[in-house]
Amino acid sequence: MRKVDYQPHLSPDAANLQLALDWLAHLVSGYLGVRFGKADAFQARPLELCSEDSPLELFIKSQNPTLEEFALVMMALAPHLQPGFFNRIVSEVLPEGGDIPELGGVRLAENRAILPTGETAQFVLAGHSLGRSIEVQRLLSAEHWLAKKRILWLEPVRPGEPMMSGRLCLDPELVEWVTLGTVGRPRFSMEFPAEAIETEMVWEDLVLHPNTLRQIHEIENWIKHNETLLNEWGMKRKLKQGYRALFHGPSGTGKTLTATLLGKYTGRDVYRIDLSRVVSKYIGETEKNLSALFDKAEYKEWILFFDEADALFGKRTDVRDSHDRYANQEVSYLLQRLEGYHGLVILATNKRSNLDEAFVRRFQSIIQFPMPRAEERCRIWRQAFPQQIEISEDIDWKEIAARYELPGAGIMNVMHHCALEVLADQSRRLDLTRLEAAIMREYIKEGKVV
Template sequence: MTTNAANLQLALNWLKEVISGRLRMHLGQSETFEVSPLNLSSEPSSLSAFLEHYDPDFAEFTLLLLTLAPHLHPNFFSQIIAEHLPEGGDFPEFGGVKATHHRGILPTGETALFILAGDNLEKRLEVQQLFSPEHWFAQHHILGLEAVREGEPAMSGRLILDSEMVELLTTGVVSRPRFSIDFPAEYIETKMEWEDLVLNPKTLRQIREIETWISHNATLMNDWGMGKKIKPGFRALFYGPPGTGKTLTATLLGKQTGKEVFRIDLSRVVSKYIGETEKNLSRLFDKAEHKNWILFFDEADALFGKRTDIRDAHDKYANQEVAYLLQRIEGYNGLVILATNQRSNIDDAFIRRFQTIIHFPLPRPEERLLLWQKTFPPQIRLADDIDWGQIATRFELTGAGILNVTHYCALEFLSEKYNTLSGKQLEAAILREYVKEGKVV
């Protein structure tokens, strides 16, 4: 048995002792409620790491185990109750509900009240504070209560342990979230390196400023005390024509600094139904919080465009959606990058919210020359009439456009349509890209 599994079993045995002690008191079989200390293995495990990091007290740790137990043993609570009530019968004091697919008992807030406080009203009120928004359980999105129908006691809601916390405590790792309706963001990565990136020198200098923030933010906010004066996180706006390296730059920033980058699909976030956009954004940011991810909002003008005058209810709620997104972005403690093709598409009122605004212009001839030289594979034999300097000067292409031309030429070469690429053939491939982009030839 692995150390983590062994420690989880010890924790469940301890929890069973806690529940049994409360049941004996409730049934008049004992007048005291004493529990032996939990002694875990000294070997490292995800459970011991959690205890070391958060240092929960008795009530907090008991509540954590109550929410975790059904994920480990479906009949955990049923067996304990059966041992103390062998003849069965209704036991409303214990709380708990049945689920659609889970056939065991799922604990509720009432279960926690019963086990931690019994009939002591003062203690029951103290236990309820474990579910307050100010408690670290809620602050770190660890556990909480399921919402109940209006008019029903709040503590009758199920105890909900965050799915990532379940995964962390049981397997020791948290898997990367998949793109879905509940998480409309796609993990992006690249095999390219910084030296493959060709940008205008001014653009590159500003990108280095973001790297500096990533490297020194903790010192700035904590050691220098700036956390009291400025908002957490860093917000950047990238603007420029398509294909100029905005997405690649965001991806390389993550690769360079060891942070995961997620591209948010705003078309999946924005909803025509009132309130749904805010719900989608809330799920996204709740998932990202405390992960230190880089969030990349591509085509951000879909939501951050010019605000409208309020003519009807739709306009009112559209502006509320933007205000909510701004609020969540400003509260996020990581790096948020918004990208747009035109800076003018972004409302001026939002501009002051960014720490930096970085222009990604069309590459100049000297940058296009570097792109051709870095992009074209050496396996393609070039005719003597190809002059990269002349090609770079004559044809205005973005990095993405140059890559498309290179891709086309490489496939033509591999299909053996020619064994040496001539200047005429290269120009034909470039003109093909011009037509595709809708440019006048």
């Protein structure tokens, strides 16, 4: 791959994309010229780029594709950059109009531009050579690294149709990266049933039972050192990739916050999936909803946090009808994807007893988040209120913690209510009467007996 100067009116990023498109156009036009007798043979020129730091060049450095693999990526990328890319080349070869069936490609009802297919790739890279055509088919197989990493794949076709007639599909995030230089986080939808979660809090803000905290740090050690263990120490053939943990305990005891902090302190994005919202009453929909999530998450080192795990992993009953049978299929599918995921997966439930023990055995660690003890509640109370609020002398945090059993989230709800009240009346002072009224309000909300 050679470096060349670029036109000054283009940015280095845009210049690299233009050079790559020009190179691809040279490939397609050259083979079409041979096909229509305008040349006896065609010799492809080397790829020339101008910048070493553009997203396109960084993609090449990180993935190290062969020239044929890069050509496949550019074929799929071309319609995103120049919608009429293939139409223009065909019109140059056939100025009086017409189609070139061997070139493949499809036109959608809402898009008249030619979109490349596997047949397009075979024509451009193999011409009439059957051996090279089979090699292109191998490059587009599900076992090739391009497909495994969800960079480039063939769109599935209907039964009976030629497999290579499927469109070349490129990872939308890669399209965004090489064109804009950034990748936005995916938005929650039924196609991507997860939402990114973040926090401004730090480990010191999280008050947990010492045994719970020790086990959390064990997971943190796995995130930081697992690659060394598998690759540098040669344990990849003996140990499964990926880590599965179960968090169980009452609501508000820190399960979600812990998952978020693990991501924050290890540089991983954390995505929360509420299984109670994903599980569908329609047969096959749950698997489809989850498939897109796992496909996108693979190789990105995301932490996947599945909340309300008992919505899918509850205790099984005997199979009495087709719905029970399909429910078991949904569980089997999710278990398969969980065990095949290379990153950290955390499932959370309020009650471990709600989960089938057969599923529980699949986890490397099972961590209980108990209700905080009096000494832990006292720490939470002391840390909860902002410094701008004056705490009345009649408030004894040890006594409050011993008298009222609340989880950390409940204590923060009380603080939030009290802080808003002292701001509203401009007193900036919290007394025992106001505090206990807010606690009673939280008790009633949680359905506790006052």
